[in-house]
Amino acid sequence: MRKILNNLWSQRTNNVWLFLELIVVCFVAWTQLDPIIVRLYYRSLPSGIDGERMVVANILSTQPYETADDSMSQEEINNQYMKREAQYVVEANVIKRQLLAIDGVEQASIADPAMGLYARTDLFGGSDYASMLRYAWQNDTVLTYNICCSQDEHFFETYGIQPIAGCKTSKELSDIDQGWIVSQSLAEHFFGSAEAAINKELKAASYVGVDWHQPIVAVVNDVHVSEKDYNTWAVYSNNGTIRYDASQNLVVLRLKPGVNPRRFAEEQNLNAWNYASDHYAVASFTAYDDIGSSKNQFAAPTLSYDFNLQIATALFFLVNLCLGVIGTFWMQTKRRTEESGIMRAFGATRRRVMLMFLAEGWVMATISMFIACVLYLNYVKLGLGELCISPHEPGTQPDPTWVADKPLHFLIISAVVYIIILCTVLIGTAIPAVKIVRARITEALREE
Secondary structure (H helix, E strand, O other), rough: OHHHHHHHHOHHHHHHHHHHHHHHHHHHHHHHHHHHHHHHHHHOOOOOOOOOOOOEEEEEOOOOOOOOOOOOOOHHHHHHHHHHHHHHHHHHHHHHHHOOOOEEEEEEEOHHHHHHHHHOOOEEEEEEOHHEEEEEEEEEEEEEEEEEOOOHHHHHHHOOOOOOEEOOOOHHHHHOOOOEEEEEEHHHHHHHHHHHOOOOOOEEEEOOOEEEEEEEEEEEEOOOOOOOOOOOOOOEOOOOHHHHHHHEEEEEEEEEEOOOOHHHHHHOOHHHHHHHHHOEEEEEEEEEHHHOOOOOEEEEOOOOOOOOHHHHHHHHHHHHHHHHHHHHHHHHHHHHHHHHHHHHHHOOOOHHHHHHHHHHHHHHHHHHHHHHHHHOOOOHHHHOOOOOOOOOOOOOOOOOOHHHHHHHHHHHHHHHHHHHHHHHHHHHHHHHHHHHHHHHHHHHHHHH
16 A cells, blocks of 8 residues: 555645546535435335326316406415315316226226326425324424325225225225325324324314314325425315316326236327316326326426436536546556556566556545545535435424435445446546556567
């Protein structure tokens, strides 16, 4: 190691530029990879939804909406919205019945807006607090997602959400008409276990400000498909009313066993507009696993589009930076042909020369990564940047994963960046080094 450090110091004039280049690359890689790694991790978590036989029907209005006039009072505006909401629910049920009549469809459910954009990439609306309510047990009050569904929606069967306690099947869950159905993580937060939550009464603050008490009748598995944060606290109300949101008019279909969702969507897209009511029609069908891809123009959520753009941008910069590092180390190593020949002339083996070149690259990458991490920590402390951690609002579910643990978060991202940089440096060093050490000593010395 001392010899390696002496070699680096003796060539400090050339190496200082290599160090600066590596520090910049490490710093940029950290900022680019942090949000991507976090979102990929969130995406990898179990969704809690059985999407294997799911298809989403995207419904569009075939007539323009009545817009609120400046002369209208707030009461008139609210009445207009409620009228539109009621009309959509009625007509969506008409379309749902048409979809249920399709050969191969087992169940169908109108998606509640709280179930999020396109029912996958942001199932519970991420940080959309409009779809959240406060629930209390004794002196503990928390903010959870409030999912409304009517008893005839077959909601739990359609989404494949499974019971943990209180019920044995998803059909039994869908048949419940009174009481709360809560997620497993919320039950464990309040009562310690899913079984202990059954028959306990929760208090909910309703939209009109009146306390609403109901017993917990069932506990279901956690549902998490958000790419933005970790949040699985949810309360399902089977005696609720489907809410309306013009940007999220969807009907979710569960197909019968053996029916291929992609093939089903492709076939039905040929006649999608035939499934219609007076003011609405199906614009497209998309297999659940294809949501967010480019396979359907109506089913490309903004969240996924932004993420794909973020990945593409990061890859563009990182590939170019890494190629630059490889090229720099390639040229730096190739210039040392004569040095290699001299070392071998004094008895050094090919393996020893090769290991020395690689060890020097490893030392440079390690020192540069350490400096870059120190700089990034100060960069964060100065408020110029931040770790990609979802803000924990008071009363909401704390993130139990490594993402919310700042020291662990920093170490994990740093390890990933370090591995990438180290591989880049070693590739740029090893390829020319192999050619150098394989050359005859006389040829190595003659080239210079």
